[in-house]
Amino acid sequence: xxxxxxxxxxxxxxxxxxxxxxxxxxxxxxxxxxxxxxxxxxxxxxxxxxxxxxxxxxxxxxxxxxxxxxxxxxxxxxxxxxxxxxxxxxxxxxxxxxxxxxxxxxxxxxxxxx
Amino acid sequence: xxxxxxxxxxxxxxxxxxxxxxxxxxxxxxxxxxxxxxxxxxxxxxxxxxxxxxxxxxxxxxxxxxxxxxxxxxxxxxxxxxxxxxxxxxxxxxxxxxxxxxxxxxxxxxx
Numbered sequence: 248x249x250x251x252x253x254x255x256x257x258x259x260x261x262x263x264x265x266x267x268x269x270x271x272x273x274x275x276x277x278x279x280x281x282x283x284x285x286x287x288x289x290x291x292x293x294x295x296x297x298x299x300x301x302x303x304x305x306x307x308x309x310x311x312x313x314x315x316x317x318x319x320x321x322x323x324x325x326x327x328x329x330x331x332x333x334x335x336x337x338x339x340x341x342x343x344x345x346x347x348x349x350x351x352x353x354x355x356x357x358x359x360x361x
Numbered sequence: 362x363x364x365x366x367x368x369x370x371x372x373x374x375x376x377x378x379x380x381x382x383x384x385x386x387x388x389x390x391x392x393x394x395x396x397x398x399x400x401x402x403x404x405x406x407x408x409x410x411x412x413x414x415x416x417x418x419x420x421x422x423x424x425x426x427x428x429x430x431x432x433x434x435x436x437x438x439x440x441x442x443x444x445x446x447x448x449x450x451x452x453x454x455x456x457x458x459x460x461x462x463x464x465x466x467x468x469x470x471x472x
Contacts, residue, residue, distance in 0.1 A: 251404075253404075278458060287464060288464055289448070289450075289461075289462035289465065290448070290460075292459055292460075295459065297458065305459070335402075337404050337405070346412065348393050348410065348452060349395075349407060350395065350450075351407055352404035352405045352406075354403055354404045355402070355403065355404045
C-alpha cells in the first residue's frame with residue numbers, strides 16, 4: 248500500500264513536554280513538508296526538506312524541530328517552546344516531474360496539549 | 362495582505378444546484394495553482410493543478426479554470442457526498458518550492 252503515513256492519528260500531551268510526530272512515505276518523493284492547520288486559517292508551513300540531511304524553515308518554525316536522516320522519513324518535534332501547539336499537523340510530499348508539480352498529503356495528526 | 366483569497370467562506374447548496382468557488386491570488390510569477398478537497402479530520406486530497414491562464418481540468422462533477430488573477434472551481438449538479446472543504450494553493454517564483462494556501466471554502470450540499 249503506497250502513500251504517506253502519519254502516526255499517531257491523535258496525540259495528547261501535557262504542557263511542557265516535547266512530542267514527536269511521525270511521517271513516513273514510500274512514494275520515493277524527494278521533498279517533504281510539515282504544515283499546521285488551525286480552524287479558519289489556511290495551511291501554514293513549518294519546515295520542509297528537499298533532500299536527505301537538509302531542511303529549511305517555513306513561515307512558523309519557532310518551537311519546532313525536524314530531521315531528515317532518511318528519504319522516507321521526516322519526523323517533526325513540537326518542543327515546549329511552542330506557545331500554542333494544539334493543532335492539526337499535516338505532512339506532505341511533492342512529486343516533481345519536468346514541469347509537473349504535485350503535492351500530496353498524509354492523513355494528519357491531531358495534537359492536543361493541556 | 363493575503364496572497365491567496367478564497368470566497369465564499371461557506372456555501373450551502375441544494376442537491377443538483379450548480380455553483381462556483383473562487384480563488385483569487387496576487388502573487389507574481391505563478392507556476393501553478395492547486396485545488397484540494399478536505400474532509401473533516403482528514404488530510405487534503407489532491408484534485409487539480411493548473412499551470413497557465415486558459416487551462417481547464419475536469420473530474421466528475423468538478424471543473425477548474427484559471428485566469429491571470431483567479432481560479433474557479435465549478436461544481437455541476439452537486440451531490441451530498443461533495444460536501445467538504447475545498448482548498449486552493451499557489452506556487453510562485455517568489456516562493457520557490459513552497460505553496461501558499463487560502464483559508465478554504467466549506468461546501469455543504471443538502472439532499
